[in-house]
């Protein structure tokens with residue numbers, strides 16, 4: 001097995017949609033492991049209140065604990081400032097060696113906005129993107145090809161994954177309303193949320 005999957009996100013909190021998607025990609029591409037990397041400060045969510053980095057990392061660690069191919073990583077939390085994926089990929093290439101293929105896993109909706117990310121062309125050249133189809137949003141290949149040219153077909157791949165209509169926003173809302181989040185997050189994560197009184 002070779003190749004490292006990277007699941008980046010705010011993970012506020014991590015949920016079954018993240019885990020199921022990562023496992024489908026790992027299986028489909030025969031990846032050695034998937035790193036779950038909570039962002040310290042997402043450039044797209046600077047104005048939003050989120051649970052502390054420590055809580056989000058702790059929940060991520062709990063969520064991946066039972067899967068020998070999954071690992072939580074604090075690499076973005078250890079860096080100062082805004083978390084750019086391009087910096088994270090560069091750090092991972094340094095760690096695993098330049099030959100180890102890296103697969104960044106994300107929703108198709110996010111990949112359509114890739115041209116707006118930090119240093120998009122260098123980023124796409126340095127890793128593969130696996131687009132999980134989510135909420136019916138397909139990849140906008142015409143837009144992506146227009147921006148990235150031939151790099152696009154070699155480095156952006158679409159994978160149909162079971163679509164779970166779960167988001168962290170929805171989970172936070174349900175907790176505020178006193179509704180059940182059972183099966184939306186692993187039991188260990190729910191226990192942590194309740195014990196720490198998060199999202200109330």
Ligand code: ATP
Pocket residue numbers: 008009010011012016017018021105106107108110132134163164165166167168169170
């Ligand atoms: P929020 O509602 O706070 O935006 P979220 O549920 O979208 O949270 P993020 O931490 O923002 O979760 O997402 C991290 C990554 O996981 C993104 O690439 C996103 O597209 C993907 N993702 C989130 N929810 C799902 C899901 N239900 N199925 C597949 N992928 C998902």
Ligand code: MG
Pocket residue numbers: none
């Ligand atoms: Mg989101």
